[in-house]
Amino acid sequence: MAKKETVWRGLIAACGLFLILLTVSIGVFLCYKGLGTFTLYKHSVWEFLFSSNWNPADDFQGGGQVGAAIFIVGSVSICLLALLIATPFSLAAAIFMAVISPRVSNRLLQPAVEIFVGIPSVVYGWVGLTVLVPLIQKIFNLQYGYSVLAGGIVLAVMIFPTITSVSADSIRNIPLQYQEAAYGLGSTRWQVIRRVLVPAARPGILTGVILGLARAFGEALAVAMVIGKMKAFPTGILSPTNNLTAAIASDMGGAADGGEYNIALWTMALLLLVISFAFILIVRKISSKGVRER
Structure with a gap:
């Protein structure tokens, strides 16, 4: 009986660890692809968030506009x-x-x-x-x-x-x-x-x-x-x-992989991930607050 409990405990722990690694891997991959707009093509965060000029170059030279406002x-x-x-x-x-x-x-x-x-x-x-x-x-x-x-x-x-x-x-x-x-x-x-x-x-x-x-x-x-x-x-x-x-x-399907247009779309995906994480943190804070109030 104890052996079976150990096996199931290990299996459940492995599944939980896999989910954590998968989440971290997705986050790291999106950061790797999405941050290229700022590191590789030298656009500013301000331009991406607050500019309305959206015309990325579909090549590897850059020089386009990536305003996603x-x-x-x-x-x-x-x-x-x-x-x-x-x-x-x-x-x-x-x-x-x-x-x-x-x-x-x-x-x-x-x-x-x-x-x-x-x-x-x-x-x-x-x-x-x-x-x-x-x-x-x-x-x-x-x-x-x-x-x-x-x-x-x-x-x-x-x-x-x-x-x-x-x-x-x-x-x-x-x-x-x-x-x-x-x-x-x-x-x-x-x-x-x-x-x-x-x-x-x-x-x-x-x-x-x-x-x-x-x-x-x-x-x-x-x-x-x-x-x-x-x-x-x-x-x-x-x-x-x-x-x-x-x-x-x-x-995304029509943009050259690794080009400025493609990387700008990955930056949008990274922004959505950040928004999702923010929502999760808000939910956890609200839930913990509700537990304390009770």
């Missing part, structure tokens, strides 16, 4: 809009699942949310392209329906299951004594939800929001199909734009 602003605007749309619906669904009608939710709503998670992103993009984009064009009388709004709505639907599931689990994990004490003081169910459950579950809800935002930043195909991929800053939610993931997905 349009793509960064496009990613931020689309993701924030998606978060503004998805969060209220996700929180309402989580409260319904965890408090108002848990039995019905376990039979109907929970399976529906799980189905949303399993739908491929290309399906979301295709539905957005064929239904949402023409609808926005017709409603707002636009020349084209490709816009930040279309990308935000598609992303909101995609991150809805993540925020909902994490928020519902967080609300379910609130000790039952909290509700009993509130009801004993004469609170209504709405008062219990608003003043007891949601504040107590706030760290978990914020964790779900951050995880949803992290997924939104990393999504490429679905967003690329509905935002228009125009190299311009968005002037409003009805204007087309471009973002980091769409630029990487559409241009």
Whole structure:
């Protein structure tokens, strides 16, 4: 028995070590490729982050322009809009699942949310392209329906299951004594939800929001199909734009490996990795804070 436990313990430790090494390897590889914009082709970090002039040379001599501000602003605007749309619906669904009608939710709503998670992103993009984009064009009388709004709505639907599931689990994990004490003081169910459950579950809800935002930043195909991929800053939610993931997905295959264009795209990928790590650190800080408060 002890021998079997030792073997399984070693196997689990090896799997954990492999995941750590894989993560570190990906980070090192992206740093090696992405930092070439600054070390090999001598561009500044300021130019990459804050300049809108994007015209890298597709050769090994350099001399082009690598301002990625349009793509960064496009990613931020689309993701924030998606978060503004998805969060209220996700929180309402989580409260319904965890408090108002848990039995019905376990039979109907929970399976529906799980189905949303399993739908491929290309399906979301295709539905957005064929239904949402023409609808926005017709409603707002636009020349084209490709816009930040279309990308935000598609992303909101995609991150809805993540925020909902994490928020519902967080609300379910609130000790039952909290509700009993509130009801004993004469609170209504709405008062219990608003003043007891949601504040107590706030760290978990914020964790779900951050995880949803992290997924939104990393999504490429679905967003690329509905935002228009125009190299311009968005002037409003009805204007087309471009973002980091769409630029990487559409241009990486045609850029010469090791050229300035290729390396600039790798720098975009490195920026996305840094953003993902930042989100992970935020989630861990929120989670640890929630544990200390309890």
